[in-house]
Amino acid sequence: MKQQIVTLSLLLLFGTGLYAQPKAVGEPRVIAKMNEPLRRPVWSADGSKLFLTSLKNKGLWEVSVHNAQRRQVSAEAGAGNLLKTLAANSANVLVRQMTDDPAGVAEKVEALQSLSGSMVFNPVLSPAGDKIVFQASNGKGLYVCRADGSALRNLGPGERAAWMPDGKYLVVMMIEDDGHVITKGELVSIDVVSGARDVLLSSDKYIALSPAISPDGKKIAFEEYTDGAIYIMDIQ
Numbered sequence: 001m002k003q004q005i006v007t008l009s010l011l012l013l014f015g016t017g018l019y020a021q022p023k024a025v026g027e028p029r030v031i032a033k034m035n036e037p038l039r040r041p042v043w044s045a046d047g048s049k050l051f052l053t054s055l056k057n058k059g060l061w062e063v064s065v066h067n068a069q070r071r072q073v074s075a076e077a078g079a080g081n082l083l084k085t086l087a088a089n090s091a092n093v094l095v096r097q098m099t100d101d102p103a104g105v106a107e108k109v110e111a112l113q114s115l116s117g118s119m120v121f122n123p124v125l126s127p128a129g130d131k132i133v134f135q136a137s138n139g140k141g142l143y144v145c146r147a148d149g150s151a152l153r154n155l156g157p158g159e160r161a162a163w164m165p166d167g168k169y170l171v172v173m174m175i176e177d178d179g180h181v182i183t184k185g186e187l188v189s190i191d192v193v194s195g196a197r198d199v200l201l202s203s204d205k206y207i208a209l210s211p212a213i214s215p216d217g218k219k220i221a222f223e224e225y226t227d228g229a230i231y232i233m234d235i236q
Contacts, residue, residue: 022169022189024200028231032070037228041212041221042083049219053080053218054232087124092147095132098123111149120167122160125165133161133170144192155190164218168192185209192219201233217222
């Protein structure tokens with residue numbers, strides 16, 4: 001009975017979770033590749049373009065999803081920092097606090113004080129604006145909470161989370177390294193209510209990082225660590 005009450009409470013707080021967990025359809029395909037590695041894909045609001053940067057956030061490019069035509073928007077150092085702001089969907093006050101003060105926000109916001117002493121980073125507001133997912137340092141992993149920080153819950157390991165449009169699921173990267181370089185990168189979906197996980201992409205062909213989900217929820221863009229290209233994979 002106690003477990004049933006807990007489950008019902010989570011459903012009321014975070015939704016009914018009736019949508020199917022996303023699944024990969026087919027193989028990823030290259031949408032952008034240059035001599036220098038490309039990083040941090042972010043979708044345009046209408047899903048017709050991707051915005052990309054390079055190492056150390058140098059430069060900014062836009063790429064057509066339909067024909068892969070690429071245009072450089074800026075060559076300035078640090079121009080790619082704009083993508084981090086866009087990905088966070090930082091209209092929310094708490095998301096801005098997390099972005100501006102990652103080392104101090106947990107201590108200053110009462111609802112997050114259980115994370116005091118940890119840095120809070122990579123916050124992303126859900127499409128409906130009612131939830132925030134973020135990472136906490138010191139090995140604490142991934143967390144989700146309401147937009148005001150309440151109803152804080154740990155979701156286990158995962159990095160650079162992206163929301164599905166329905167707000168029921170996340171896609172995260174799971175990486176392994178040898179102490180020097182990244183040796184493995186998987187994309188995993190997480191049910192926000194139950195915590196159930198499903199592997200979307202795990203292959204020796206790809207070290208997949210920084211997932212970005214299209215506005216219609218039908219595609220995932222990601223950066224590939226080895227060749228520095230940006231790929232798109234269909235999902236359903």
